[in-house]
Amino acid sequence: MSWAPHQQTRLAQESYLLRREMPDFAFYEPTGNTHVQGIWRSQKYNFYSIRIDIPPGYPDECPHTYIEWPTPLLDYNDQYMTSIGTSHHYHTWETDRAGMVKICTYRPEYWNSSNTTVQLIQKAFLWIIAYEEHRATGKQISDLLLTMH
Numbered sequence: 001m002s003w004a005p006h007q008q009t010r011l012a013q014e015s016y017l018l019r020r021e022m023p024d025f026a027f028y029e030p031t032g033n034t035h036v037q038g039i040w041r042s043q044k045y046n047f048y049s050i051r052i053d054i055p056p057g058y059p060d061e062c063p064h065t066y067i068e069w070p071t072p073l074l075d076y077n078d079q080y081m082t083s084i085g086t087s088h089h090y091h092t093w094e095t096d097r098a099g100m101v102k103i104c105t106y107r108p109e110y111w112n113s114s115n116t117t118v119q120l121i122q123k124a125f126l127w128i129i130a131y132e133e134h135r136a137t138g139k140q141i142s143d144l145l146l147t148m149h
Helices: 005-021 118-136
Strands: 025-028 033-039 047-053 064-069 101-103
Touching: 005 025, 005 118, 033 118, 047 118, 064 118
Parallel strands: none
Antiparallel strands: 025 033, 033 047, 047 064, 064 101
16 A cells, blocks of 8 residues: 555654554554554453554544454353444444454544544553453443443
């Protein structure tokens, strides 16, 4: 993929912001399958790999955010979360990556070019915290999170 000059500038700014704010995350494959990836340790000391795919229309198009690992991700009833699909209760979208849970960080209609990958990562952290509470209590993730825009 070839990025337009304004996109190259934006991706360079985002890369700098990531190095400064989230040093455990980085951009990969800047000329092709561009994505942000990193590992986060939750408050319950579990490790999660988060992946954000940068779409061709970035920054005007909303990136997709995935929990890449652990896999499989299980719900309270030990069902595979990849089989849930699009769900308000779980704040998930139908996945398009085998084995990964695609989480809802922004609804596409609320995304705008002022949003950043750092914000996406922070929202993924919140989703993981709610997910771990769901696993412990059975409460719906949607009841544990404010409506995400």
